[in-house]
Amino acid sequence: MSCPDVPFYTRHTSIVARDLVGKKLVRTIKKDGSNYRLAGIIVETEAYGHNDDAASHAYMGITRRNSVMFSEVGRAYVYFTYGNHYCVNVSARSKKIEAGAVLIRGIEPVEGIEIMRQFRPVDNIFSLSSGPGKLTQALNINSILNGADMTDLQSELHIESVRKPENIVSTPRIGITKAAEKSWRFIDTSSPFVSRKLQLKIQ
DNA sequence: CGCTCGATATTCT
DNA sequence: GAATATCGAGCGA
Numbered sequence: 001m002s003c004p005d006v007p008f009y010t011r012h013t014s015i016v017a018r019d020l021v022g023k024k025l026v027r028t029i030k031k032d033g034s035n036y037r038l039a040g041i042i043v044e045t046e047a048y049g050h051n052d053d054a055a056s057h058a059y060m061g062i063t064r065r066n067s068v069m070f071s072e073v074g075r076a077y078v079y080f081t082y083g084n085h086y087c088v089n090v091s092a093r094s095k096k097i098e099a100g101a102v103l104i105r106g107i108e109p110v111e112g113i114e115i116m117r118q119f120r121p122v123d124n125i126f127s128l129s130s131g132p133g134k135l136t137q138a139l140n141i142n143s144i145l146n147g148a149d150m151t152d153l154q155s156e157l158h159i160e161s162v163r164k165p166e167n168i169v170s171t172p173r174i175g176i177t178k179a180a181e182k183s184w185r186f187i188d189t190s191s192p193f194v195s196r197k198l199q200l201k202i203q
Numbered sequence: 204c205g206c207t208c209g210a211t212a213t214t215c216t
Numbered sequence: 217g218a219a220t221a222t223c224g225a226g227c228g229a
Contacts, residue, residue, distance in 0.1 A: 046221070055221070057214095065214070082222050083211025089221085103221055133222045175221055195222095 009073035009092040013047035040107030047184040054178035058099035074151040085133030108193040131195040
C-alpha cells in the first residue's frame with residue numbers, strides 16, 4: 001500500500017481534485033483499547049485555489065483558520081462551518097500558486113462501517129458519508145486533525161492509492177456564489193454515493 | 204418527491 | 217451585522 005506523495009499534491013488543485021477520485025480516505029482510531037480502520041473510496045471532490053478563486057477561503061490571504069492552505073501540501077485542512085459541521089480538505093497547489101486545497105465531498109464506505117454508524121447513526125447507507133459534513137461525522141474528523149499529514153501511512157488521517165480513477169466528470173461547485181462558473185467539482189458517475197443527486201450539467 | 208427554513212460558530216465588513 | 221465550501225426536519229403535492 002502507498003500514499004500519494006508530495007509531488008502528487010504539487011500540481012494545480014483542479015488536477016489533484018480529479019486524481020483524488022477513486023483513492024481511499026483512511027481514518028485510524030483508538031476506541032475501547034483497540035485500533036480500528038475507518039475508510040471509504042473518494043467519489044466526489046472540489047478544487048479551491050488562491051487569488052484566482054473568489055470562492056476559496058484563501059482568496060483574501062492567510063488567516064488563522066486557513067493557514068493550512070498555505071502550509072506544506074498533503075496536509076488536512078479541517079474547518080467548522082454553519083455552526084454545525086466540519087469539512088475536510090487536503091492542501092495542494094502548483095508551484096507558482098501560494099495556497100490551495102481540495103475539499104472531499106463524498107466517500108463510499110468500505111471499512112469499519114459499523115464504527116461509522118456509531119459516530120453517525122443513520123439507517124440508510126447512502127446517507128452515511130455522502131456529503132462533506134456527513135463524512136467528517138462518520139469518520140469522527142474534527143479540528144484536532146487540522147494539519148495532519150495525509151501522505152503518511154502512520155497518520156491518523158491519510159489517503160491511500162487503491163485503483164485508477166474511472167468515469168469522472170466535472171461540474172460547477174456546490175453551495176457557492178462567487179466564481180460559480182468554474183467546473184472544479186469532480187464526481188465518479190458510476191457511484192451512488194454522491195451528494196445532491198448528481199447535478200451533472202455535463203458539457 | 205421537492206422546497207423552505209432553523210441551527211449556530213467563525214470570519215469578514 | 218451579514219454571509220457561509222451544510223444538514224435534516226417539516227411541509228405540501
